[in-house]
Amino acid sequence: MNAREQADAHVRAMMRWHFGPATGSRYWLERRNRLGFDPVEDVRGVDDLLMFPNLVDELRDVPVEDLIPRGLDPDEKVFAVYESGGTSGAPKRFVMFENWFDQYMAWENAHYPDDGQGHTLAVAPSGPHMLGEYSRRIARARGGIRFAIDLDPRWVKRLIAAGDTAGAAAYVGHLVEQAELVLRSQNIAFLITTPPLLARMAEHAGVRALIQEKVRLVIWTGAHMDPDTQDYLAAEFFPKAQFRGSYGSTSVLSGTVQRADPDGTGDTVFDSYAPFVIYRVVDPATGLPVEEGAQGAVVMNYLTPYGLVPNSLERDLATRVLGPEGVGDSLRSVHPVAEVDGRKMIEGVY
Template sequence: MNAREQADAHVRAMMRWHFEPATGSRYWLDRRHQLGFDPVEDVRCVDDLLKFPNLVDELRDVPVEDLIPRGLDATEKVFAVYESGGTTGAPKRFVMFENWFDQYMAWENSQYPDDGTGHALAVAPSGPHMLGEYSKRIAEARGGIRFSIDLDPRWVKRLLAAGDTAGAGAYVDHLVDQTELVLQSQDIAFLITTPPLLARLAERASSRALIQEKVRLVIWTGAHMDPDTLDYLSTELFPKTRFRGSYGSTSVLSGTVQRTAPESTGDTGDTGDTVFDSYAPFVIYRVVDPASGLPVEFGSEGTVVMNYLTKYGLVPNSLERDLATRVPSPTGAGDSLRNIHPVAEVDGQKMIEGVY
């Protein structure tokens, strides 16, 4: 079978796993007969995942025990319960299993064999957010130690929503102060942070000089970075430092790998564009027309939809708060993404990106 056929077979296997009484979770078994179709009989390929309604908002208050598949044996350990950022209301919760985290990180790390070794500094949220543990595993895979500056992105969003830009700015300055102390005393090769925080670090001359002196690779994630800002940071301010983005979502308990698009074929965009690939067939992205729910043409912009399809959990057709240009994926399963940026509003509510 080719990669697309393997992905379709994986979809069918996951439908059987999550909707059979012996293996499925209480959440999905209870909903099987409410869907208006039979997922085992009617979802036969990647494209059929579009049949699912977007039920992810229900995960704001579902008991996490109801999300755990019955078919998992006692050797499968829950590592953590991670939460979404809470941008559009109460956070949604997702169960991370240790073996899935290991599997995903092994795949991502295998895509970047030339990173070298060294310590990492993460200026990023931990607690209920996946990014904290992700940064620790990035450091460990590169033979280093993870230093960290914690932050509460929800507090920043609350300040901004209340119009307290001075309070939000003071909080970010507090984070930059702490970051400088680590950079001054430690040999940091990898900086893992969000674009808004990276911008503030670049604005301050002292922290900018420390990054220029020490950091070999910046991994940015957790928020939007427009191409002009990325170009300015990587060519004007930090020309000796490599930059890498990772786009992901807590809903699919994973990120992406970044690649540079080949020469334009008329489908993938301009030569040299940055493209993000998911860990297919376990994580599948689609770019759809928000009105029809159907995929847009390659090279066109639409809303990002994510699917998480593992034996550890099922999150189909999760409508994200981001827009992106649709790009053919390397495997033919789902889509890859470029030019990712947040929507302005969700259900009439203005989006506040903050620092994460």
């Protein structure tokens, strides 16, 4: 079978697993009869995932034990329950299993074998957010120690929503000051942070000089960064460091790998871990895929034995790039939508 045929077979296997009485979770078994179609009979491949409604908002209130598939081996361990950033309302919760985290990180790290060794500084959320553990595993794979500066992105968004821009700026300044202390005293080779925080660090002369002196690689994630901003930061402030983006979502418990833009525009292109994580770029009015090179809304699908999250509509727009080997879509020019359900979206620092 080619890659697309294998992906279609994987989709069918996951439908049988998650909707089988002996293997599926309580949530999906109870939800099956209210879908309006039979997922086992009707979902025959990748394209048919678009039949699912966007049910991710229901995960704000579902008891997490209802999301665990019954068919998993008792030795499979829940590593954590991660939450979305809360940008569009109360956070949604997703169950991370240790074996899935190991599998995903092995895939991502295999695409970046030449980073070398060194310590990592993560100025990023921890707590209920996946990025904290992600940064620890990035550091471990590179033979170094992770130093962490924690941030609460929801607090920043609350300050911005209340019009307290001074309070938000003071909080971000507090984070940058802490980062300076680590950078000044430790041999940091890798920096993981969000684009708004990186921009703030670039404005701080002391922090900027330390990054210029020590950091070989900047991994940016958690918020969008347009090509002009990335080029400006890389050329004007941190010309010795490589830049790498990682776009992902808690809804699919994973991120992406970055590849060169095939059209040569300088934009970052993100590939998902297909067939376990499949992206689609769709017309938000119809839910149907847009043409290659057109912009649309990002839809994500998480299809593993550990969980099922189909057709999750993200708060981002992107340009559609054909996925590797014809499985799903890849994303270029990712940026957040301005509003969701009439409510202005606040990206903040994450």
